[in-house]
Amino acid sequence: MADPDPLRLSDMLAAGTWWQALQPPERERVLAEVEERRFSGGSVVMRKGELVDAWTGVIEGLVKINVVSLTGKTATFTGVGPGGWFGEGSLLKNEVRKYDVVALRDTRMAWMPQQTFDHLINTSIAFNRFLLTQLNERLGQFIAMVEYERLLEPDARVARCLSELFNPHLYPGHRAEIEISQEEIGYLSGVSRQRVNQALQALSRAGLLEVAYGRVRIIDLAELRRYGG
Numbered sequence: 001m002a003d004p005d006p007l008r009l010s011d012m013l014a015a016g017t018w019w020q021a022l023q024p025p026e027r028e029r030v031l032a033e034v035e036e037r038r039f040s041g042g043s044v045v046m047r048k049g050e051l052v053d054a055w056t057g058v059i060e061g062l063v064k065i066n067v068v069s070l071t072g073k074t075a076t077f078t079g080v081g082p083g084g085w086f087g088e089g090s091l092l093k094n095e096v097r098k099y100d101v102v103a104l105r106d107t108r109m110a111w112m113p114q115q116t117f118d119h120l121i122n123t124s125i126a127f128n129r130f131l132l133t134q135l136n137e138r139l140g141q142f143i144a145m146v147e148y149e150r151l152l153e154p155d156a157r158v159a160r161c162l163s164e165l166f167n168p169h170l171y172p173g174h175r176a177e178i179e180i181s182q183e184e185i186g187y188l189s190g191v192s193r194q195r196v197n198q199a200l201q202a203l204s205r206a207g208l209l210e211v212a213y214g215r216v217r218i219i220d221l222a223e224l225r226r227y228g229g
Helices: 009-014 024-033 088-093 114-123 125-151 154-164 182-189 193-205 221-226
Strands: 035-039 044-046 054-060 063-068 074-080 100-103 107-113 177-179 209-212 215-218
Touching (some): 009 024, 009 107, 024 107, 024 114, 054 114, 074 182, 088 114, 088 125, 107 114, 125 154, 154 182, 154 221, 182 193, 193 209
Antiparallel strands (some): 063 100, 209 215
């Protein structure tokens, strides 16, 4: 059944801290030039090696950012949910994309052309400050990912993976609950679906979250971030 009240592109933009700091003429230009694109679950949104020509955000849905080796081995870097934006690093460096982006479910994307992005870089101090924070948060996320993949057990990896999706700067669209399946958690955490189920049960017994069909509600985000560390 279709969502009876789908989030509008303008609502998604308005929720961003960078948008709130823009001047009215800048907002008007963004609204006029950003477009919405839709992708079905399982489809490739962007491919590694393509020239990056837009800053992209998730209106609704979920995408994973990953790479595939020549032997077919896959490594997932992160997932991006509602309110999250990505691709600014490649735009700033004017380079090709270093990863694939795959829709894990039917997903609506916001597509900001490079010329719009460059205009904000050149005219808005507030937007530049946002990008500095964005890049710093993303760096911290990837450092943490290396840590938990090398040092943590599966329960803790699932806990940290979920807690990352509630970073208020990177994913402002998430509050206390996220619509995500156990299979999707497995993709993002590098843990099998069966083991994800066991981990969610353990985290639920610890009082850190509640699990419903296709959804996870966070009860104690601070403890979830520290779990197993």
